[in-house]
Amino acid sequence: MLEPGTRVGPYQVLSPLGAGGMGEVYRARDTVLGRHVALKTLPEELARHPQRLTRLKREARILASLNHPGIATLYGVEEHDGTPVLAMEVVEGETLSERLHRGPLPLKETLRIGQQVAEAVATRLTSRECCTGTSSPPTCASPETAAPRCSTSAWHARSTSTSSRPTPRIRP
Numbered sequence: 001m002l003e004p005g006t007r008v009g010p011y012q013v014l015s016p017l018g019a020g021g022m023g024e025v026y027r028a029r030d031t032v033l034g035r036h037v038a039l040k041t042l043p044e045e046l047a048r049h050p051q052r053l054t055r056l057k058r059e060a061r062i063l064a065s066l067n068h069p070g071i072a073t074l075y076g077v078e079e080h081d082g083t084p085v086l087a088m089e090v091v092e093g094e095t096l097s098e099r100l101h102r103g104p105l106p107l108k109e110t111l112r113i114g115q116q117v118a119e120a121v122a123t124r125l126t127s128r129e130c131c132t133g134t135s136s137p138p139t140c141a142s143p144e145t146a147a148p149r150c151s152t153s154a155w156h157a158r159s160t161s162t163s164s165r166p167t168p169r170i171r172p
Contacts, residue, residue: 001016001024001043001044002016002024002026002039002041002080006080008028008039008078008079008080008085008087009076009078009079009085009087010030010031010032010033010078011028011029011030011031011037011039011078011085011087012028012029012031013026013027013028013039014026014027014028014029014036015027017038017090019043022042022046022052022055023040023041023042023043023056024040024041024042024043025038025039025040026038026039026040026041027039027090028087030075030087036090037075037087037088037089037090038072038087038088038089038090038091039078039085039086039087039088040056040085040086040088041056041080041083041084041085041086042056042083042084047081047082047083053083053084056084056086057077057084059086060074060077060084060086063086063088066123068119068120068123070116070117070119070120070123071120071123072088072089072091073088073089074086074087074088074089075087075088075089096113
């Protein structure tokens with residue numbers, strides 16, 4: 001676990017964003033560019049497994065190969081205590097779970113979200129490396145002024161719970 005104040009390359013960890021079976025995600029500040037980022041790393045117990053490390057590195061290569069307005073940007077890969085740490089765009093927004101607690105989605109909103117997520121996933125699926133079937137499902141999120149954004153992280157990467165269930169974020 002990365003504690004607040006920990007430095008990972010040019011990034012200073014501010015707080016945890018979420019965790020799940022395949023990763024831990026933290027909000028951090030880029031001390032060079034003055035922006036917030038999401039740092040994703042493996043939990044300590046998984047960081048000792050070569051297969052999990054390989055999978056995280058593959059995820060970074062996949063993210064770096066994609067360019068779509070609905071896919072979160074990978075800024076770079078750092079290392080902390082011998083484990084890779086992905087520095088990615090942090091995307092604010094309400095989780096789908098939070099939105100659904102307010103009531104059912106109207107059909108028009110459901111279709112809008114579904115189309116935007118499908119377009120981002122289609123971009124990911126057409127990347128050569130993704131077609132090997134070795135990567136995990138996307139995580140989706142959106143700021144208030146943009147379409148849903150997906151990262152190729154595991155579904156739970158932006159979750160605020162420890163569940164491995166998907167928690168896509170949506171535009172209100």
